[in-house]
Amino acid sequence: MSAVLSSRPHETATLSKSISTLGEDGGRDEWRGRHESLLIDRFRSGSWIILYGLMLFAIGDVWRQVPAMRELLLIKLGQIAAVVVLLLALERANWARHVRLLAAIGSAILFVTMAESGILRHEVVVLPMLAAVFLVVHAITFPWGAYWQFGAVVSATAAILWNVHAVSGSLAPMVGYPAAVLAVALGASIYVAAQLEGFHITVERQNAALRWRSAALESAANGIVITDLAGDIVWTNPAFSDLTGYTSAEVIGHNPRILKSGKQEPGFYRDLWQTITSGRVWRGEIINRRKDGSFYNEEMTITPVRHADGEIVNFIAIKQDVSRRKQAEDALQRSEEHFRSLIQNGLDLISVLDTDGRYHYASPSHERILGYRPEELIGRNVFTLVHPDDRPTVLVAFARGTTHPGTSSGAEFRIRHKDGSWRYLESVGQMLDAEHALGIFNSRDITDRKRVELELEHARQVAEAANRAKGEFLANMSHEIRTPMNGILGMIGLALDLPINHEVREDLELARSSAESLLTVINDILDFSKIEAGKLVLDPIDFSLRAMLAEVIKTFGVRQKGLALTATVAPEIPDSLVGDCGRLRQVLVNLLGNAIKFTAQGEVAVHVAMAEPDLQPATLPTRAGASAIDDDGEVVLHFSVRDTGDGIPAEKHHAIFNAFEQADGSTARKYGGSGLGLAIVARLVQVMGGRVWLDSAMGQGSTFHFTARLGAGRQIAEGRVDAVSPPLPAIPPLRILLAEDNIVNQTLAVRLLEKRGHLVIVATNGRDALAAFDRAPFDVVLMDVQMPEMDGFEATAAIRERERGTAAHVPIIAMTAHAMKGDEERCLAAGMDGYLSKPIRSQQLYETLASVAHTDARRSQRLAS
Structure with a gap:
């Protein structure tokens, strides 16, 4: 009996069923629907109590064999039939919504039949009894709690006892069976009141949950649409309006096809509808049209909502605007297609290699440049194709590019073509995927450029060789011309020092002028050559x-x-x-x-x-x-x-x-x-x-x-002119070693030196000069540079080697026809102390001798001190 009396409230667990009852006044309609449901459940519970009570009273009348039993039983059966009809009416939604009218009809029937029962029983129904009946019947429609319900039941019981006492003058008729029936009815009423209170609390909690869920849906960032089983919209949230431009009032009662863009395939919507009507969830992307006619991409999930009996009653669609993401994806796809096209059709070699050098990808340009189809290279080690001489360089650059993310490295190397020839590549690479240790490399064929560079390098070497040849030619010509010019000018100078007649002197002056003009031309050529070479x-x-x-x-x-x-x-x-x-x-x-x-x-x-x-x-x-x-x-x-x-x-x-x-x-x-x-x-x-x-x-x-x-410059002392060297003190006769292979220059030098009282020993080459140097001491050595058997540089080095470890230092003066840029520096670097370029001027020779002689004297004084 308690199971029957516990009532069966409508299921409210499905959110969509509850929300589908919301209109524009969603909160008020929600409360009204819940209140109506509570009234129906209370009326149903009260009707069952009255039904069982009527049955108990009927059994009691039969048990007691009361007078007019037949008429009373008919009345009881009529009452029971009326209550059963009311219970059946509550199961019909169309009748259940008129619960207050049904309660009024039920109370009227009970009032009339109870009055008839009182007449047949010859009982007087006092006012409290009628009030109690009306209160019990209508109490179920009042929105009060368990205590008020309990009070109504107690009041009705007191009214019954008062009525019995008023009629019989005592409560004796209630002893026995009637008291038991009344006790059962009283206990059942109290139990139902407690159950109704619990149900009321449950409903209030559900209503509260429904309210915050509704608020959450109202404030959700994603658009939410709820449709009925036919697909018509029954509710939307504000995000839906923001997304589509339609208000809720504009779409409720309409099919979502008002958003249809016409950009989907015809079978798209058919498949969608078949999925959700079969009870499965549908997920996907769709292009829809806003109220203003613009298109947008949305990601949508449609979930069927089932009633407690398993029947689908609603569909909930959750919409997310993915237009920006779609645009970004489309842009990325276009970019990928663009770069893929560049890679596929580019002139450079694009390759993806692992840290071992194996190909994971090779662009189609490999076949054009190296002769290998991409599929021939996949899995192959690139270092097997690199020229053996270039592998160390490539290995270093490759390791740097594949082990340091964000760092690019490059190298130039040769790689073998499929036909066996070698191509030059310029490659730059860096880490592509650190997780899988893959690097991407961009390589360019520079074979033609390298060929041009090699040709230019060869041309440069040829030009440098030609320049060197020109320099050597000029140096040789300078030497070969200056050597005889030294003899010519020297001998003319010696001749002019002799007592000769005027006519011969004029002839010698003309000869010297011509020789000096020739020397000027030679000097100009050498100077111009040095300037043009940038060596001045x-x-x-x-x-x-x-x-x-x-x-x-x-x-x-x-x-x-x-x-x-x-x-x-x-x-x-x-x-x-x-x-x-x-x-x-x-x-x-x-x-x-x-x-x-x-x-x-x-x-x-x-x-x-x-x-x-x-x-x-x-x-x-x-x-x-x-x-x-x-x-x-x-x-x-x-x-x-x-x-x-x-x-x-x-x-x-x-x-x-x-x-x-x-x-x-x-x-x-x-x-x-x-x-x-x-x-x-x-x-x-x-x-x-x-x-x-x-x-x-x-x-x-x-x-x-x-x-x-x-x-x-610094202030120059009075009478001192740096441009013109001051006269040096006279030097005593010197013992001079002359190393010269040209007989004319030997004669000229000997005569110039002997005129100043110097003793001259002549050697025709460097080897003879060393032998003479070893035999006797000399004050000065005049050293020609270019001599047979042993040149002046070798002889100078040998003399300086002999002097090593001693305090001796014999001045060595280079006397050479080499007058190109760097010749003087080379002579000084070889250990010589002075430099005279041919042709030798007598005054220049004397000044140089005096200079090195005094320098050597000062050096000797320092050593002695």
Whole structure:
């Protein structure tokens, strides 16, 4: 009986069934539905109590054989039938919703039939009894708790007892069976009240759970749609409206096909519907259309919702907008397709290798460049194809690229083509997948570039060999020309020292002039060769500008007595300067020589002033004033050489500074010259940080200008001129060893030395020189460099080896026809103490001897002290 009385509440476990009852006033409709369900359950429980009570009272009447039993039983049967009809009506949803009307009908039937029973029993039904019946019948419809329900039952029991006492004058009729029936009815009512209270609490908890679940769904970020079994929308959350642009009111009652985009295959929706109607969950992506007509991608999950009996009652769809992700995926796919196309059709080799060097991927370009199809390379070790000489380099680069993520490494190497030939590759690689230890390598075929590089390298080597050959040729020509020129000029000088008649002296002077002209040509060629090769290096020293100019003017003044030669220096120019005095003198000598050569009468004037800012080279900083030394302690000087000659045409001004160029082709025939003088001037000036230009007009003479950047030197002592060495004290007769293989040069050197009282021992090669050196002591050794059997370098090294461990040091002076750049340095590095280039000038020879002799004397004094 308790199982029957415990009531059977509707299932509320499925969230969709509860939410489907929500409209726009979802909270109020939810409460109303739950209250109606509670009333129905209470009415059902009360009806069962009344039914059992009526049956008990009917059995009691039969048991007691009360009067008018037949009529009373018919009334009881009518009452029981009415209650059964009410219970059946509660099982029909359409009737159950009118629970209050059914309760009123039931109470009216009970009121009437109880009145009839009282008449037949000849009992008077007092007002409390009628109130109790009405209260018991209607108590089930009141929304009160268990205590109120218990109070109603107790009140009804008291009313019954009062009614019995009023009719019988005592409670004796209630003793026995009636008391038991009343006790059972009272206990059943109390039990039902307790059950109803528990059910009420359960319903309230479910309602609370439903409310927070509803709130969660309302605030969910994903769109949620609930449809009925036919597929019509019954509820949506705000996220759905944000996603589609439709409000809930616009879509409730409509099919979700209002979102259909037309971009899905026809069978797509059929498969979807078959899946969910069969009770399975559907997941997938779909393209839908918003209210504004725009399309969007959404990821959707549709779940069927079942009733307690297992029947599907709703469908819940959860929608997530994946448009951005889809766009990103599409962009990534397009990018992958783009790069795949680049790899598939690219010119470079793309390969993926593991740390052992095995191919995991090879681009199709491998077949075009190396002859291997990609499938032939998969699993093959790349190092089996690398040239054995290049493997160590490739292994180092490969290890660095595959073991250091984020670090790329490259190498150039040769790899074997399928036909056996070798191709050059330039490869760069780095770690691709650290987890699987894979590296990606991009290799480019540089075979053609390498071929060009090798050809260029070969051409460079050929050019260098040609340049070396040219240098060797110039050196040899210099040696071969200077050697006889040494004899020619030396012998002419000796002849001019003899008492000879005027006519012979003039002839000898002409011969010496011709020889010196030839020597000038040779020197110009050598200087120009050094400048063109970029091997000309300035040798800065302290010198006196005014003393150097005086020496140059004096030299030309002695030779050219028909012209007026003048030199002026601005007073603000410091006398002590730092620069390559020899090269500056060479520029001035060239310019003065040209001016004198092309000036028949008049004057040649040299002027030196501070360079104005507009005359300074663009690469040099300018100064506001012309008299100050700049912050670096340097000055920019402006030299000009003016003549009163015929002048130079304007169209020749620029070309005249080019190599082998002259203002007129007849110039060489009339005056001679190599055409290198002004080209050398221009390049020397450029090396000295200046520039050169010309002002000239036909018939008005010419003025050659140049600037030079020089350092401000230390103050030079009065009377001291660095440009011109001071005279050395006379030296006593020396014992000199002369190593020279040329008989003419032997004769010349011996005569020059013997004129000064020196004793000369001659050796024709280095081996003889060593033998002579071992036999007797010498004060000085004059050493030719190029000799048969043993050259001067070997002989010098042998002499210095003999002197090792002793205090002895015999000065060795190189006397050679080698006058190329570096020859002097090479001689000094070999252990020699001085250097004389042929042809030998007597004064130069004497000064060099005096210099090394005094140096050696000072060295001896230091050793002695």
